[in-house]
Amino acid sequence: MFVLAEKLSALVHNVRVKIKSYLVLSATSQARVMQETVEHFKRIPLAGCIFTKLDECLSLGEIINVAVQNALPVSYLTNGQRVPEDIDVAGCKENGSPRRSSCVWLTVVPVISGIKT
Numbered sequence: 144m145f146v147l148a149e150k151l152s153a154l155v156h157n158v159r160v161k162i163k164s165y166l167v168l169s170a171t172s173q174a175r176v177m178q179e180t181v182e183h184f185k186r187i188p189l190a191g192c193i194f195t196k197l198d199e200c201l202s203l204g205e206i207i208n209v210a211v212q213n214a215l216p217v218s219y220l221t222n223g224q225r226v227p228e229d230i231d232v233a234g235c236k237e238n239g240s241p242r243r244s245s246c247v248w249l250t251v252v253p254v255i256s257g258i259k260t
Contacts, residue, residue, distance in 0.1 A: 152186045163190040165218055168209070170200035177209045191218030198222045 155162055164187050168177050192215045194206050210217050223229030 148183045148186060151184070155187050164188065165190055166192045166215070168192055168194055168206070169196050170194045170203075170206050171196045172205070174205040174208060177205065178212075181209060181213050181215065189215065191216035193219040193221070195221040 151164070155164060166181065166184055166189050168180060172180075192210065194210075194217060197220055200206070206217075209215070217233040220231050220233050221229050222231065
């Protein structure tokens, strides 16, 4: 994985076109595995992350911790295997909360339960 991260870093830094890079992480992975993946790809400027397999995970704690601890914006979520139907933009609902990080997770719960808002 280290060699891949080095090659991606070189590509991103040497290209003339602006590239937005997203780190794709499976929500079914252990927190330690997700954290190691983030560490390997930190040298690449990440626009955010995409959490996949939300329909298969038992809890959201690990993905929330990884995103918050690494200040990694959650950009997209997937809930199923159909592309593009099962890809959702991570967003928030107005709840009057001044804390932006809590706002993002309001969309996660309806996506997991299968209720599209």
